[in-house]
Amino acid sequence: MKTIVYRETGDPSVLQLVDRPVSDPGAGEVRVRIVVSGVNPTDWKSRRGSAPGEPLAFADVVPNQDGAGVVDAVGSGVSNVAVGDRVWLALAAYQRAQGGTAQEYAVLPADHVFLLPTPASFDQGASLGVPAITAYRALTVAEDGPRRLHPGALDGKIVLVAGGAGAVGHAAIQLAGWAGATVITTVSGPEKGALATAAGAHHVLIYTDSDVADEIRRIAPDGVDLIVEVAPAQNSTLDLAVIRNRGSIAVYANNGGDEMTLDVRKHFSLNVRYQFVLLYTVGAEVVLQAAAGINEALVDGALAIGADAGLPLHRFDLAHTAGAHALVESGVTGKVLIDVSAG
Template sequence: MKAVWYEGFGPADQVLIHGEMPTPDPAPGEVLVRVHASGINPSDVKLRAGARPGATMAYPRIVPHSDGAGVIEAVGEGVDPARVGQRVWLWNACWQRALGTAAEYVALPAHQAVPLPDGTSFTEGACLGIPAMTAWYALFRDGPIAGKTVLITGGAGTVGRYACQMAALGGARVITTVSSTEKAAHSGASDWVNYREADVAETVRDMTGGDGVDRIVEVDFAANQAASLALIKPGGTIASYASASQMAPELAFYPFMFLNVTLQMLIIYQLDHATHARGEAQLSDWLAAGKLTHAVVPGGTLADTAAAHAKVEAGQKLGTVVVEV
């Protein structure tokens, strides 16, 4: 099969190799998927670059990318043969594994291949594993959010845009922060604040009649800690999936404690199977009903993977970069 891989960390155009490698066979409990689209997330490019603290090559050769979509072509022992021919979206394909979705075929545990509704394209399905599931978990880990007010920072981001949609579908009032009117439109939220032009805490306070918000889906915990503290209601939750501005921020422990705030630091890779399945079911319902839209940024074909990684690293795209396989 054709695939892209690397055998050492470094710049994409120097370490990514496009070539031929053996097609894997599905082991017991696995499915073999013919990949049609491979989603590229910031975590994928950081891993390839060796940018994670203490990063080492866990395997001599790594095929990158955790997310993707395609069709099941074969199943291993113990997997229902009726799944052959099923359209699926994939998650955690390259989490603690050597072979991800940047290849024509990938073999992975059957539960990591989730049925993809016919109305959702493969390129759209390749956006679900990390961005959409992170948004879902940040919003619904604790249960329903109907009637709540949710602040989503970075609503134009890959996670933020999904979170804006899902929070509204869950019956919450949505407020988001963005850096331009273009990004406000991209987020889809009707209530938004340009954080470059206005004081977020003051503006959101005014928008909520001084009440603040019940939940914050946070794209940069360190950068926004002061505003979060000013806005979160007593008993509220801050669900943060990144803190890029400062990886080890100083925590305002007692101010948060006296508000009885729940701080949730989340990473979708570590989600337990039962909770992940609950999220998959909710996504499936929304997808089947056509209630979610997707921001797909074309990344070319498998041979263009290095350039697609560069597009992710540039940070200017609005959506998930996807290569078609």
């Protein structure tokens, strides 16, 4: 089978196309014929490491955490999926040398494989994983909020999504709106604002505007209930200015800096909760619960993709996975997908 691997950290040129045998699934494992592989920033960050040429934990690594395809074989003890099922994948490459989705067949644990509802496409399935589960988790950590999303779960709540044109921001807008929240988002300019509007945001603001805090307070006089934050170092002052008493700030990335300074007195006077979100360490139960909720949203048509839905698609074939990684690393707006095999 055709497989992409890298044997050392570095730029996209370290990705190589090789042939290798198809592996059989062991107990509790599933083999999936990959139709579409999704590329996320976490994939190129793992490939780059902290410096070029670093040794890896394995002899070689197959990249990409997300994807969608068809179950080809199952090991003993697997009951959540069966041969022939359409599925989407999450954390496929986590702590596994050969689990990544940049290959024709991937073997991974059954609890990283989820049924893909009939209305959803393989493109949608490959666009879930890291962005959608991260967004779901961020929307379910508030002290006064729900632990599970469903229509009506966020009725009466106001959610601020920082960076609404990114993949996680896009999913957060869609999921929050599906659950009944009023969604405000901040973006860098009109072009990204149009994408956030297409995703379903009710209010789209430019974060560089000097009066952005006043605009948010105009929409939410008592403050916002929950902030889904991509750039805490840059936005901590704004977040404090607009969060309500007992509000929560869910941080899932460090865009704009690794350190931030917080005014302790002002934060504890408002009982503000900061919740940091890293998908790899949230725990299996959180991932499973998120996947179930995401599938409900898919059935309801709440997680559309494509330019008309606010998430433009950029396509590559497997042999050009390096180009796909380079495009994501460049900061392109939208979702980068790799066509691996025919659906």
